[in-house]
Amino acid sequence: MDAEVLELSAAAPLAHALAADIARRRGIRALSIKGPVAEHHGLRAPRMSADADVLVEPARFAEFCDDLAGLGWRTRVGRDTPSLLPQHSATYIHPDWPCDIDVHWMFPGFFADAEVVFEALWRSRSTLTIASTRVSAPSRPGTAVVMALHAVRDLRAERHRSERLLVLTALTDSFTENERDEFIGIVRVGGAGWALKDLLAQAGLPGVDDDGDEARRLGWDIFRSNVDDASSVAWWRQIGAARWWEKPAWLWRAVWVPRRDVPRNDVDSLPSHREAWEYRVRRWARGWRATMRHLRGNGKGQTR
Incomplete structure (x- = not known):
């Protein structure tokens, strides 16, 4: 077709x-x-x-x-x-x-x-x-x-x-x-x-x-309050809920996306190193803005 x-x-x-x-x-x-x-x-x-x-x-x-x-x-x-x-x-x-x-x-x-x-x-x-x-x-x-x-x-x-x-x-x-x-x-x-x-x-x-x-009602209400920043808020909630010795690993996973895991349609081709870095930089920028909004706004205190 x-x-x-x-x-x-x-x-x-x-x-x-x-x-x-x-x-x-x-x-x-x-x-x-x-x-x-x-x-x-x-x-x-x-x-x-x-x-x-x-x-x-x-x-x-x-x-x-x-x-x-x-x-x-x-x-x-x-x-x-x-x-x-x-x-x-x-x-x-x-x-x-x-x-x-x-x-x-x-x-x-x-x-x-x-x-x-x-x-x-x-x-x-x-x-x-x-x-x-x-x-x-x-x-x-x-x-x-x-x-x-x-x-x-x-x-x-x-x-x-x-x-x-x-x-x-x-x-x-x-x-x-x-x-x-x-x-x-x-x-x-x-x-x-x-x-x-x-x-x-x-x-x-x-x-x-x-x-x-x-827990499900809270999850629903938090999602509705953070629709635009749902991904970042979810990462912070996961980090907050993790045991103290697991937190560094979760934080690293939140920050770093391996090249093989960069979202894409073509499963058979890896993004170039430049494309992977461009994706990471855009993601970090979005995540930083979302985190700041979360801390300042209605998401405060919801990371746990």
């Missing part, structure tokens, strides 16, 4: 169709989420997507990813790093496709077990046509929960504020009573009440503010 021929506007819908085809052939349950699904349900303004998001039943996540890899898709080169939110997906790229495929085994903001969340979304799933292919997707209420969780992670972004407003408007103006009941049911079963407590209150829906343990 020629990347010059495959335009981005066509690639993302085709990626959803590809994911659905893999799932169908292998008997894997998978749900297309966000993007065209949200647009179909009137929960996102129409726009071109740069990727395709798919939620796969957790027990068969690795199998689905292996099938993608068998078709030439691969993950970007990089290293595992601390995160304020649990790892929830893997991003796959292909040299001939101008879009990514983000394969999720869970979705941030749901605090319940990933299997429980998937089953709740799968039970009420709908089917729609994307790129002339029948695709499984969450129902309108299920999609509303996913889009709300996606939006509230960073309400400083105008696009996210707009998407949150679309969900709120749908809940209050156009959802049927059954749809509202299904929405709050998925929130409860999926443990999303803590993340969506403000939205639920605005929509006049009963709140569920005790989801998850204190």
